[in-house]
Amino acid sequence: MNDVLKRSLGSPLTSKDGIYIGDIIKVARESNDYYVKYIILESKTFEGPGNRFFTIPASVRFLNITHKNDIELQFPKDDLQFAKGVEVDQCPEPHLKFGRSIFELYNYQASEKQTNWL
Numbered sequence: 001m002n003d004v005l006k007r008s009l010g011s012p013l014t015s016k017d018g019i020y021i022g023d024i025i026k027v028a029r030e031s032n033d034y035y036v037k038y039i040i041l042e043s044k045t046f047e048g049p050g051n052r053f054f055t056i057p058a059s060v061r062f063l064n065i066t067h068k069n070d071i072e073l074q075f076p077k078d079d080l081q082f083a084k085g086v087e088v089d090q091c092p093e094p095h096l097k098f099g100r101s102i103f104e105l106y107n108y109q110a111s112e113k114q115t116n117w118l
Contacts, residue, residue, distance in 0.1 A: 004065050005036040005058050013041055014070065015077045021045055024071065025053075037093075039063075040105070046081060053108040054083055055091060057101045080104075 008024045015021060022043030029037045036058040043052050056062050056073075064072040073080075083104040086092070091103055 001058065001060065001063070001065050002034070002036050004069050004071070005039060005063075008039065008071055011071060013039075014072050016064070016072050016074070019077055021073060021077045021080070022054075040108075043080070045077070052080075053105040054080055055103050055105060059101075062102065 005027055009027060011024050013021045013024055022041045022045060024039045025042045026040040027036055028040070029035060038055050038057045041054045041056055043054065046052055060074075062074050064074055066072060080102065083102045085104045085106050088105050088108050091105060
């Protein structure tokens with residue numbers, strides 16, 4: 001999964017039933033670690049003005065890589081609407097065992113598609 005995610009910038013993210021959700025605009029990992037920590041998804045598919053941005057942990061609990069190396073969300077698209085909103089500079093680390101791990105980023109400024117080294 002890690003290698004596919006590292007090459008996924010600009011790739012679409014779909015639901016398991018093939019519905020387009022948005023594009024992966026960033027891939028983040030620790031600077032001293034090989035493994036991808038999370039992706040940032042830009043979505044224009046929800047009602048309301050503007051784009052919405054979500055952090056999604058790089059885990060098989062949340063993402064699936066198909067045999068064609070396409071990336072799918074492991075749960076329905078509409079579940080993203082229940083993501084806890086946080087300011088960009090206050091986004092917590094993904095914590096897969098406790099609480100919610102997907103966050104909507106408020107006041108996020110999309111820049112060039114790039115890999116972030118946190």
